[in-house]
Amino acid sequence: MNPAKPSSRADVRADIRDLATPLVHLASEPYYHATGDELAVFEAAARSCLPVMLKGPTGCGKTRFVEHMAWRLQRPLVTVACHDDLTTADLVGRYLIVGDETVWMDGPLVAAVRAGAICYLDEIVEARKDTTVVIHPLTDSRRALPVEKRGEYIEAPPDFMLVISYNPGYQSVLKEMKPSTRQRFVALDFDYPEAEVEARIVAHEGGVDDATAKKLVKLGSLTRKLKGAGLDEGAGTRLLVHAAQLIAVGMAPEIACTAAIARPLADEADTRNALDDLITAVF
Amino acid sequence: MSERKLFAHELEARLDELLLLSLRQRSAEEPAALLEALPRQMQERVLHWAGVAAQTSDDLGWLIVSLAAVKAASLGEDFDDWVRAGLDAYDRSGLAATRKALNDFAEVRRSSEQRSPGSVSFAAIEGRLSRFLHALDGRPLKLVSGKTAWTDTETLWLPERLDLADDAAENRLIYKATAALLWAQTRYGTFNLDPEAELELWPDRGRGLAWFAVVEAMRLEACIALELPGLALDIARLRGPWPPALDAAAEKLARPEATVADSLDCLAELRRVGAGDTPNFPHVGALDPVAARRVRAARITREMAIMRRALNVLRGTGPDGAAADKSDYPPLAAEGETQVVDPQFELLSLPPPAREAAKSLMQDFGEIPPEALHPAGPGAWQPVDGVDTPITASCTTPPDAFYDEWDYRRAAWRHDWCHLYEMEAPPGDHEWVDEVRQRHAHLIRSIRRRFEALRGEDKPQKRQFDGEEIDLDAQVDARADRKSGAAPSPRLFIHRRRVERSLAVMFMVDMSGSTKGWVNDAERESLVLLCEAIEALGDSYAIYGFSGWTRTHCDIYRIKRFGDRYDAGTRSRIAGIEARDYTRMGVAVRHLSGLLARQNTRHKLLVTLSDGRPDDYGDEYRGRYGIEDTRRALLEAREKGIRSYCVTIDRHGADYLPQLYGPAHYSVIDDAKKLPQKIAEIYRKLTG
Ligand SMILES: Nc1ncnc2c1ncn2[C@@H]1O[C@H](COP(=O)(O)OP(=O)(O)OP(=O)(O)O)[C@@H](O)[C@H]1O
Ligand SMILES: [Mg+2]
Numbered sequence: 001m002n003p004a005k006p007s008s009r010a011d012v013r014a015d016i017r018d019l020a021t022p023l024v025h026l027a028s029e030p031y032y033h034a035t036g037d038e039l040a041v042f043e044a045a046a047r048s049c050l051p052v053m054l055k056g057p058t059g060c061g062k063t064r065f066v067e068h069m070a071w072r073l074q075r076p077l078v079t080v081a082c083h084d085d086l087t088t089a090d091l092v093g094r095y096l097i098v099g100d101e102t103v104w105m106d107g108p109l110v111a112a113v114r115a116g117a118i119c120y121l122d123e124i125v126e127a128r129k130d131t132t133v134v135i136h137p138l139t140d141s142r143r144a145l146p147v148e149k150r151g152e153y154i155e156a157p158p159d160f161m162l163v164i165s166y167n168p169g170y171q172s173v174l175k176e177m178k179p180s181t182r183q184r185f186v187a188l189d190f191d192y193p194e195a196e197v198e199a200r201i202v203a204h205e206g207g208v209d210d211a212t213a214k215k216l217v218k219l220g221s222l223t224r225k226l227k228g229a230g231l232d233e234g235a236g237t238r239l240l241v242h243a244a245q246l247i248a249v250g251m252a253p254e255i256a257c258t259a260a261i262a263r264p265l266a267d268e269a270d271t272r273n274a275l276d277d278l279i280t281a282v283f
Numbered sequence: 284m285s286e287r288k289l290f291a292h293e294l295e296a297r298l299d300e301l302l303l304l305s306l307r308q309r310s311a312e313e314p315a316a317l318l319e320a321l322p323r324q325m326q327e328r329v330l331h332w333a334g335v336a337a338q339t340s341d342d343l344g345w346l347i348v349s350l351a352a353v354k355a356a357s358l359g360e361d362f363d364d365w366v367r368a369g370l371d372a373y374d375r376s377g378l379a380a381t382r383k384a385l386n387d388f389a390e391v392r393r394s395s396e397q398r399s400p401g402s403v404s405f406a407a408i409e410g411r412l413s414r415f416l417h418a419l420d421g422r423p424l425k426l427v428s429g430k431t432a433w434t435d436t437e438t439l440w441l442p443e444r445l446d447l448a449d450d451a452a453e454n455r456l457i458y459k460a461t462a463a464l465l466w467a468q469t470r471y472g473t474f475n476l477d478p479e480a481e482l483e484l485w486p487d488r489g490r491g492l493a494w495f496a497v498v499e500a501m502r503l504e505a506c507i508a509l510e511l512p513g514l515a516l517d518i519a520r521l522r523g524p525w526p527p528a529l530d531a532a533a534e535k536l537a538r539p540e541a542t543v544a545d546s547l548d549c550l551a552e553l554r555r556v557g558a559g560d561t562p563n564f565p566h567v568g569a570l571d572p573v574a575a576r577r578v579r580a581a582r583i584t585r586e587m588a589i590m591r592r593a594l595n596v597l598r599g600t601g602p603d604g605a606a607a608d609k610s611d612y613p614p615l616a617a618e619g620e621t622q623v624v625d626p627q628f629e630l631l632s633l634p635p636p637a638r639e640a641a642k643s644l645m646q647d648f649g650e651i652p653p654e655a656l657h658p659a660g661p662g663a664w665q666p667v668d669g670v671d672t673p674i675t676a677s678c679t680t681p682p683d684a685f686y687d688e689w690d691y692r693r694a695a696w697r698h699d700w701c702h703l704y705e706m707e708a709p710p711g712d713h714e715w716v717d718e719v720r721q722r723h724a725h726l727i728r729s730i731r732r733r734f735e736a737l738r739g740e741d742k743p744q745k746r747q748f749d750g751e752e753i754d755l756d757a758q759v760d761a762r763a764d765r766k767s768g769a770a771p772s773p774r775l776f777i778h779r780r781r782v783e784r785s786l787a788v789m790f791m792v793d794m795s796g797s798t799k800g801w802v803n804d805a806e807r808e809s810l811v812l813l814c815e816a817i818e819a820l821g822d823s824y825a826i827y828g829f830s831g832w833t834r835t836h837c838d839i840y841r842i843k844r845f846g847d848r849y850d851a852g853t854r855s856r857i858a859g860i861e862a863r864d865y866t867r868m869g870v871a872v873r874h875l876s877g878l879l880a881r882q883n884t885r886h887k888l889l890v891t892l893s894d895g896r897p898d899d900y901g902d903e904y905r906g907r908y909g910i911e912d913t914r915r916a917l918l919e920a921r922e923k924g925i926r927s928y929c930v931t932i933d934r935h936g937a938d939y940l941p942q943l944y945g946p947a948h949y950s951v952i953d954d955a956k957k958l959p960q961k962i963a964e965i966y967r968k969l970t971g
Contacts, residue, residue: 095763270410281514
């Protein structure tokens with residue numbers, strides 16, 4: 001933020017506007033390759049005003065899918081990355097002090113409700129337990145959000161839709177979502193796409209030819225076998241796309257894969273070396 | 284990592300933490316002062332190795348640190364090898380030998396370098412290679428060192444040390460190429476045909492076998508080239524050109540559809556032209572088709588059984604015979620009991636272990652043998668022992684409780700069907716526990732350390748009513764609220780306190796007859812380790828055993844109640860856990876989850892340690908009935924807010940677990956001996 005003191009009220013207002021939740025209107029179609037009936041289920045859920053939960057490992061297209069659906073349904077999108085310090089106020093909103101005045105600032109959730117947007121809460125299990133409950137009244141038949149501090153009760157318009165994501169790879173019972181939260185959502189399972197589909201995605205997103213994309217996907221599937229044997233999780237599609245992008249701008253495939261896939265996956269020497277061996281084996 | 288050197292006092296603090304020096308009235312002041320002069324990277328390496336050594340023994344850690352302080356600077360790049368040599372000596376012959384090895388390192392190294400400067404040892408490459416192989420397709424392979432390189436299709440043997448080439452990189456490549464070729468033998472069917480008939484025709488069987496290895500190497504290299512072209516290129520460069528005499532063979536074997544039959548044809552051709560000795564290729568190991576085919580045959584029998592058992596469940600031809608309805612299982616392509624129209628389709632609906640077996644069978648045959656697709660029939664479900672023992676329902680005392688049981692065929696409850704007796708477990712030999720604690724002292728200590736970190740002490744909690752620090756964010760919010768006329772929140776402080784885990788765990792231990800021997804030992808040892816670890820965490824936990832026979836005799840043994848301490852009494856009851864009768868699991872889950880539900884904690888976890896599927900004497904509990912009832916009991920527990928997790932020691936029969944626990948809620952351990960090592964890690968993952 002700008003450390004200099006705002007001089008006039010107009011400046012202050014401008015500063016505050018910068019803090020407001022960005023509503024993203026997607027103008028062009030975000031590329032998404034469907035892998036099952038997720039498009040139809042999501043559309044039906046949207047029509048029926050039901051919230052949706054996306055489950056799946058990291059980098060398998062959940063965020064991209066939501067962007068795509070926002071475009072398809074022509075609704076604005078608000079994304080919140082959840083973390084363990086996320087408070088209710090961070091979602092709903094708070095008063096800020098501006099000079100001698102106080103100004104109410106909508107949080108992303110309220111902003112999305114008012115705008116009839118899709119609100120995407122990424123990695124919901126990371127959020128504090130007391131934060132998660134604010135979404136309860138929004139996700140049952142009430143479809144409303146009470147804003148206690150303002151004494152306001154906002155009813156959600158039909159276009160408002162709540163989407164959460166969650167990676168079931170975590171097995172900790174302490175991070176498990178409460179049944180009362182889970183059972184409010186229509187759930188969609190995401191997984192790494194099948195090899196051919198994934199190659200098409202990598203080719204498209206990374207701008208590489210089919211042969212290179214196939215090799216990257218092969219490498220990805222090899223690393224996924226190391227889950228639990230040196231790796232917590234194999235390479236997601238995202239990492240493959242990253243490697244492809246480096247290759248597309250002229251980097252040698254092996255260097256690109258080491259930098260974009262092997263290094264982000266592992267720190268431990270044996271695993272790093274084994275990943276390097278896999279890379280040279282595939283290319 | 285920052286580049287700043289650590290100061291002596293920082294080094295001292297970290298060493299103290301790693302080696303628990305203050306407990307032993309030692310001071311790291313002296314080594315810390317010496318280490319201060321080293322670059323940061325070297326300092327970190329010394330600390331790293333000190334930690335590693337301390338996992339084995341504190342004294343070893345101390346020895347390494349005190350010598351490293353003096354020698355690290357001069358060792359430079361050799362430092363890691365120096366420590367490894369020391370650790371090695373310790374494992375072999377104790378502390379005194381370690382000191383000697385560390386002091387003599389330079390000389391030993393000099394003399395060995397004269398022998399082979401770039402030589403690479405198996406130990407140095409094992410971790411890397413085993414991960415590499417693990418990632419490749421096909422069934423898992425074990426990697427061990429031996430005299431020659433060969434495989435029996437489940438284990439790969441590689442030489443102790445390689446110094447064929449001058450530099451280390453090249454020797455590492457030879458290791459990799461050798462291992463890859465052995466992997467390819469198992470992956471692409473080298474042992475799918477019996478070569479004996481051909482080998483017998485050779486005047487010198489050894490020579491025939493050596494040529495067989497060479498022609499197979501040619502064929503397999505072509506197979507590798509299709510999947511892993513980079514690896515094939517490396518191998519080709521390593522071996523140099525094939526001898527001209529093999530030109531015809533090379534062409535024939537490079538076709539993608541070539542199989543081991545083609546290799547045998549080439550071998551016969553070589554015999555006819557009277558081939559001499561084989562040229563030497565660094566990456567071509569030895570072949571022992573007899574040993575390999577023996578292992579293969581045993582595996583096939585095992586996997587056929589798994590497949591057929593899984594198909595049994597799938598097609599509802601379990602022990603209940605025709606009574607089984609198929610509604611809960613995925614539809615099948617063919618309902619005929621013996622012929623399957625579309626095996627591929629059916630494979631998809633198999634449970635994971637059976638799918639693994641199917642894949643492995645495909646590897647061994649190139650297809651699923653039709654015999655594997657016949658369900659085993661009820662006979663296969665008979666227990667091996669105890670069938671004829673007459674049962675005398677010797678219980679004259681009234682049961683402690685009655686439980687309903689779920690009958691999936693009626694889709695209804697059988698009321699008060701199970702008679703439950705709860706009793707204190709008989710004590711065993713408490714010296715056994717001391718022995719286990721001693722034997723696993725290092726493991727226990729490292730587990731405890733890791734668990735202590737889990738306690739999450741000192742995690743700042745924001746927005747508390749009261750605390751040591753002011754929460755600035757909260758203060759700003761409050762001020763804004765006050766200004767706007769809203770009531771400000773009084774939660775204005777940060778409190779640094781241990782995060783309350785609020786977790787109660789119930790361990791439900793299988794004491795059925797089948798656990799006799801290794802499994803029982805592993806269960807008991809694991810419980811000792813768990814207790815030691817959980818004591819460090821402060822979670823509330825209880826341990827109960829279960830066994831029994833028939834519905835009128837379901838026994839629950841109290842080993843440790845929630846309120847009980849982990850004291851001598853508890854320890855001797857753990858020691859006393861023994862293999863008894865059968866596994867009527869549903870009623871045990873119901874009873875124990877009832878006890879657990881009464882605990883006043885936020886989270887409740889039921890962990891089952893068992894060696895197999897639900898089972899009971901004689902009646903219908905074996906098979907689908909028991910699985911359905913147990914699943915029902917677990918769902919009921921879930922409704923009470925209890926999470927279940929099952930740790931199963933079961934190499935072959937874990938096909939029912941996904942049905943019981945859902946995909947994320949169990950782990951299968953194939954070897955009972957590994958349970959104690961793994962259990963604490965599982966618990967940490969589960970509750971971390
Ligand atoms: N089905 C798909 N169609 C198009 N692109 C995809 C698809 N799956 C993955 N991708 C690519 O992978 C990248 C990562 O996907 P995304 O960011 O949606 O992952 P995510 O599931 O949200 O991961 P995380 O859980 O880490 O947030 C995308 O940017 C996109 O390039
Ligand atoms: Mg995402």
